[in-house]
Amino acid sequence: xxxxxxxxxxxxxxxxxxxxxxxxxxxxxxxxxxxxxxxxxxxxxxxxxxxxxxxxxxxxxxxxxxxxxxxxxxxxxxxxxxxxxxxxxxxxxxxxxxxxxxxxxxxxxxxxxxxxxxxxxxxxxxxxxxxxxxxxxxxxxxxxxxxxxxxxxxxxxxxxxxxxxxxxxxxxxxxxxxxxxxxxxxxxxxxxxxxxxxxxxxxxxxxxxxxxxxxxxxxxxxxxxxxxxxxxxxxxxxxxxxxxxxxxxxxxxxxxxxxxxxxxxxxxxxxxxxxxxxxxxxxxxxxxxx
Ligand SMILES: [Zn+2]
Numbered sequence: 001x002x003x004x005x006x007x008x009x010x011x012x013x014x015x016x017x018x019x020x021x022x023x024x025x026x027x028x029x030x031x032x033x034x035x036x037x038x039x040x041x042x043x044x045x046x047x048x049x050x051x052x053x054x055x056x057x058x059x060x061x062x063x064x065x066x067x068x069x070x071x072x073x074x075x076x077x078x079x080x081x082x083x084x085x086x087x088x089x090x091x092x093x094x095x096x097x098x099x100x101x102x103x104x105x106x107x108x109x110x111x112x113x114x115x116x117x118x119x120x121x122x123x124x125x126x127x128x129x130x131x132x133x134x135x136x137x138x139x140x141x142x143x144x145x146x147x148x149x150x151x152x153x154x155x156x157x158x159x160x161x162x163x164x165x166x167x168x169x170x171x172x173x174x175x176x177x178x179x180x181x182x183x184x185x186x187x188x189x190x191x192x193x194x195x196x197x198x199x200x201x202x203x204x205x206x207x208x209x210x211x212x213x214x215x216x217x218x219x220x221x222x223x224x225x226x227x228x229x230x231x232x233x234x235x236x237x238x239x240x241x242x243x244x245x246x247x248x249x250x251x252x253x254x255x256x257x258x259x260x261x262x263x264x265x266x267x268x269x270x271x272x273x274x275x276x277x278x279x280x281x282x283x284x285x286x287x288x289x290x
Pocket of ligand 1 (some may be wrong): 246275
C-alpha cells in the first residue's frame, strides 16, 4: 500500500496555503486527553470498588469469626497454627464472585485505546489544519504503524487491568497469612486490608493516567512518522514536577527514529511531556518543492 506522506499533501496544496505553511514551522502540541484519562480512571476505580466490596462481604466476616483462632489476647506474638482451610474456600468464593475480569479487561482496554487514538487523530488533524491549511483526514486510516501501535497498547492495557485483581488478592493473601501468624487482632487486620484497598485504588489511578499519556505518545509517533514528519520538538508541561532530564530536553529537536536517552515523550511513568511535530528548514523547502 502506498503511504501518503504530508509532503505529497503539501505539494497538492494551493499556493496561498503553501505560503501560510512557511510561517509556522511548529505545529501545536498534541496533548493527552483529560477526558479520556478521567473516563479510564472512573472505569478502573469501579473495578477496584467491586473488588473491595467482595472482600468486605466475604473475607472480613470470615476473619472476624476466626479471630479466637489467631489473635493473641495479651498482644504478645504467638506462633499460632491457624487452620487455612476456611480461608482457602473464602478466597475461592471471592474469585468466583469477581469472575469475568478477562472480558472486562478486553472491553475497557479496547475502549481506552480507541478513545486515545481518536483524540490523537482529532488533535493532530486540527493542528495540521490550522498550521498548514490541509485536511489530513483521508490519510488517517487504521493500517501500518498505527495498527501496530493500537495492538501493542491494547495488549499492555489488558495485562495491566487484569493485574489489578491479581495483585490485590496476592497482597491480601500475604498480609492475612503473615499477620495471623503474628497473632494480630481482627481490628488491626481489617485496617491492614483497607490499606491494601487504598494502595490498589492509587495503582488503578496511576494506570489510567500513565497509560493515557503513553498511548498519546505512541499514537502520535505512529501518526507523525507515517505522515512523513520525522522530527519533533520536546515540550515539557513546564511545572515543578517535570523530571530534570526531561527539563533538559525541553525545546530540543529529536528524530522519531532515534530517541534520546530518556526515551520519547510519555515513555517514562507519569511523564506529561509532549512531542510537537517539527519541520526543519531543509525539510520545509523539500515540502514546498523549492
Ligand atoms: Zn516528561
